[in-house]
Amino acid sequence: ARSPQLRNIVQRAEDLQADYDFIVVGGGASGLTVADRLTENPNASVLVLEYGSFDSHEDAVLVPGLLNLTSTPYWFNLTSTPQLHLQNRSFQVTIAAAVGGGTCINGMLFHRGARADYDAWEELGAKGWNWDSLLPYFYKSENFTPTSSQFADEWEIKFDKDVHGSQGPIQASYPPYQFPVVKNFFHAFHGLGIPTPRDPNDGSAQGVFWAPSTLDPETKTRSYARVAHYDRAVQQRSNYHVLPMAAVTKIMLDDHKRATGVEYLARNTGKTHTICAKKEVILAAGAVHTPQILMLSGIGDPKDLASLDINIVSELPAVGHNFQDHPTMFFINQFQNDLTPNADDLVRNKTFRDEQLALYRNQRQGAFTIVANGGNTVAFVPLPNITASAASIITSAAAENLTQLYPDAPPSVFQGYRAQRSSLLQNARESRIAIQETAFNGGFMPLTLLHPLSRGRISINTTTHLAPPLVDYRTLSSPTDLAIFREILRFNRKLLLQVPLAPLQPIELVPGSNVTSETDMDNVLPGIVGPTFQHPCCTCPMVARENGGVVNPETLEVYGVYGLSIVDASLWPLIPGAHLMGSVYAVAERAADLIKERWNM
């Protein structure tokens, strides 16, 4: 007989039960959250099928400062199509394949978008999804530990405990270290009229601030979905199974269009298997793969599916459209008169690095408590604060030619996009949302466009098992996005001229101080803007079908079929002005409640 532990932990297809109540496709942030909540009920059996492997709790995952995105084994092997408006360059599609998904290797910034970001979801048709309805779930997901008032005062960390959760599975805290130059940045932003909010997570999501990290306050290790929503739960629950290295290839649907289970390929044996779901199949494969799986299962644009000989089950032409991410450029400056220690010292100065690593190992202090090449100090700035041309940019954005912008969108997607655009432009005009993010802890500064007007698409051109989807970001297809990037660059150049930063004597390396005229910027920016800040979303939005919707917002079930729901970041109509993980966890928490409700659990 097997030990109880073995019954809880499965590693091979042979160890699975014959069927489960729920099958969750994808064991990332959303998938594990939902699986955890469903298995709180001992009568519900849940299987999560995850494409990637379990990590080994290695330092590169657990120790923030040892994260190495170049050598991590947890990337999908996936490249975008050539990007027309980015000088035809192709890009790595930076999504994770591992139990825990993106949360295994992400930058650990844990914060929320603005109230207006989520209220816009409801205005666009996602009935029941707004800031107020999500707030209890932001709380539910989080266990916030404040920092000492002395450290907070010294480093301008502001927080309000009342806007945070204190019982949730995901740990949120502040690293107990920072590079001194961060103070100069704070003062420079203040000089430009960008304040530090009382707490960025109170629905404001604007200003210059420290975002909490998903950092365990005791161990100073990463708090992520694998630990918080699987390890924590599974030892006590024989009803919660996760099978790693299992690539779901399609959903099985019966003649009544009910999802009865899934087909998957065990990646370590190459064998294909099927497994049945007695209640529901729940898609949580992320915004790139969830639409791919739908299309492979006959749910999508009939034109495209017919050309691949896929039997059409539900005509949903919007599947895979409305693809959004946060395009980013790197503004790189060398500080000739830099403060020490600094982020470069961690790379170039072996003595400093060794000293800091020892400090981390022995006392859980120092620079390794911060994510490598990252940090959690950021500025989120509305359009009217970055440029005096905000009004004219908004006027020309409203007049953009949609057909040029979105050549192959079906009418329903157009309709939905029009509503999105007016909502976005109104919120931008009234400074209810931030338009740009500057992340900073040295001269290497990612500048991010938080509310792009360009829309990409996920599609498929083959039914071959394990073949990747086509990922077309279409970054900068909206001329407005390019115009805003010009203003973002000008604004951040102005930042570096402020009294607190000027003494560092920055020399601009990228794009280069000679790039000043509009024409020069328009030539150079498409060569340095990248399509992603690792935030793909919005490819199966929960709005009305006639407005480009794929999912019923009240039930999260896919239109036209039964027993099939979606819980990941594909659901959202619009990308929020925030790093996505906080919203992914909250949405998945609410999704779990909706699913439990319909099954009286």
Ligand SMILES: Cc1cc2nc3c(=O)[nH]c(=O)nc-3n(C[C@H](O)[C@H](O)[C@H](O)COP(=O)(O)OP(=O)(O)OC[C@H]3O[C@@H](n4cnc5c(N)ncnc54)[C@H](O)[C@@H]3O)c2cc1C
């Ligand atoms: C490098 C990086 C840095 C980031 N930094 C931050 C940050 O600092 N702060 C922040 O808030 N957010 C950050 N993010 C984003 C955040 O991690 C994601 O938004 C979040 O993980 C998305 O959750 P999800 O459940 O939608 O998808 P994921 O977490 O990506 O999970 C999807 C899972 O589905 C699996 N899957 C896909 N296809 C299949 C299939 N066919 N069969 C079975 N399984 C499948 C994948 O392997 C994956 O594990 C970052 C992401 C990355 C990659």
